[in-house]
Amino acid sequence: MENFQRNLEKYAELVVKIGVNLNKGQDLMIESPLESLELTRLIVKKAYEAGANFVQVHWQDDVITRSKFEHAHDDALDYYPLWYTEMLERFVENGGALLNIKVPDPDLYAGIEASLISRASKAAAKARAKYQQYVRTSTFSWCLIKAPTVAWANKVYAELPEEQRVNAMWEAIFKINRVYEEDPVAAWRTHIEQLKRVRKVLNEKKYRALHYRATGTDLTVELPENHIWLGGDKANGSGIRFVANMPTEEVFTMPKRTGVRGVVSSTKPLNVNGALVDRFSFRFEEGKVVDYQAEVGYEHLSRLLDMDEGARYLGEVALVPYDSPISNLDRIFYNTGIDENASCHLALGSCYPINVKDGATLSTEELKARGGNTSLIHVDFMIGTSDLEIDGYLEDGTVEPIFRAGNWALEF
Incomplete structure (x- = not known):
């Protein structure tokens, strides 16, 4: 447990210093599943230590997300709130950074008609078009990271006893993010330099x-x-x-x-x-x-x-x-x-x-x-x-x- 806590803190520091590379005076928005509470708390701590002015957490839950398709009236599937997209746009325009712990349940919408999912996705994409343009042009700093959830770990490590699956997922996440290195931040900087060498050769070609x-x-x-x-x-x-x-x-x-x-x-x-x-x-x-x-x-x-x-x-x-x-x-x-x-x-x-x-x-x-x-x-x-x-x-x-x-x- 002691080693896990140390690695979790290293991971939180890594995503703040390398992922969004938060600078003093910036705001940070974190989108996080409820199951990632411990990691999110550490990220908030590291963000304030890095000089954040304000950190806002938007909690997410797969059961709540699915509820819209099971219980909402039909017209709600074609609706996406403009007040929310305007908030995102203003957040970007004021120099904020976004960190998204993106780990949807692979089977989240099992049994839901494809047409319903498509309608809701299209409504969201239309409403968020300006924000997505900010994303695709790198107008602001944004980073997608991963953290285990029970549903995701059950899918990926189905062959393991149930009580071992989340731990196995954490081990994989730490490994692929170089958290086990003595200095993950330095290891990532070395990795980034190697990718820069690759893209330099390709750009010259x-x-x-x-x-x-x-x-x-x-x-x-x-x-x-x-x-x-x-x-x-x-x-x-x-x-x-x-x-x-x-x-x-x-x-x-x-x-x-x-x-x-x-x-x-x-x-x-x-x-x-x-x-x-x-x-x-x-x-x-x-x-x-x-x-x-x-x-x-x-x-x-x-x-x-x-x-x-x-x-x-x-x-x-x-x-x-x-x-x-x-x-x-x-x-x-x-x-x-x-x-x-x-x-x-x-x-x-x-x-x-x-x-x-x-x-x-x-x-x-x-x-x-x-x-x-x-x-x-x-x-x-x-x-x-x-x-x-x-x-x-x-x-x-x-x-x-x-x-x-x-x-x-x-x-x-």
Whole structure:
């Protein structure tokens, strides 16, 4: 117990100093499940020690979240309060930072009609569009982290005796976040520097396109002119560096909206708004999903693709070696924030404008003209395997290996 408390405090300090990188005089908003009370209290303590002016905690509970779909009147599913989105916008505009302990129950909406979930998700996405633009342009510091809940641990470690599952989840979270290092903050700074070296090499290459080959996958993804690879940390509008997802092992950029063609198959389950989709595939023509299959969650996938016109186009391409810390745990976490950092992945929906030169200053029309996609959604799905091969096409027509047998073929 003594070791656990020490590691929990190290984790809290890590997410404040590296995740949101809270500076003196900032406000901090924390979104946390009720089960994460102890961790949240420690984060609040560390935030005030770092100089926070004010820390606000928004508590969340899966039973309460599900209640809307079980008991609310029908019109409530199409409603999202503007007062709440306006509060978020003002919070960002006043320089606040957001820390989200994001751990939804993978089976939260089991038995709930997909159409109901889709309606509520669309209403929220529309109402939060301006706020999401702040997120995607890194206007402010934000960070997604993980902490065990009973429902999540029961799903991930179902083979263990029930009393061991939450502890096993804590062990995994500490391990993938480098909490067991003597100085996790220093270990993360070293890790971020390595990701910067990777993205530097990729940015110097200026690939015209990527070609993916694996079992069930033969996909070409063109990259727009002046695309930018990012990974590790990024700067907000005030120049403060932050890490948007902890853990993180990826480098990522923007695909050309109309430049995707071929077929791609998923390699891990996907949690879509609290509903699982698994063993699915897409066929792309001129950037658009024109056909798709799913053995599990087909209706939920259909609703996702029909969210808006941009939902059938890609907004992100991310590279993660198969031989990496999370992947080597050989476990599916049913949480995209972790699973995407164990696997190469793509994302349906909106791009991150910061993945193209001067993208944060572009209008929607200008971004689209530069090759970016816009949508109410941004949903990552995993495609990495031990047999994945990726070739890069240079501007002069040269083709060179980027991945072989699931891992980097480039030197960094």
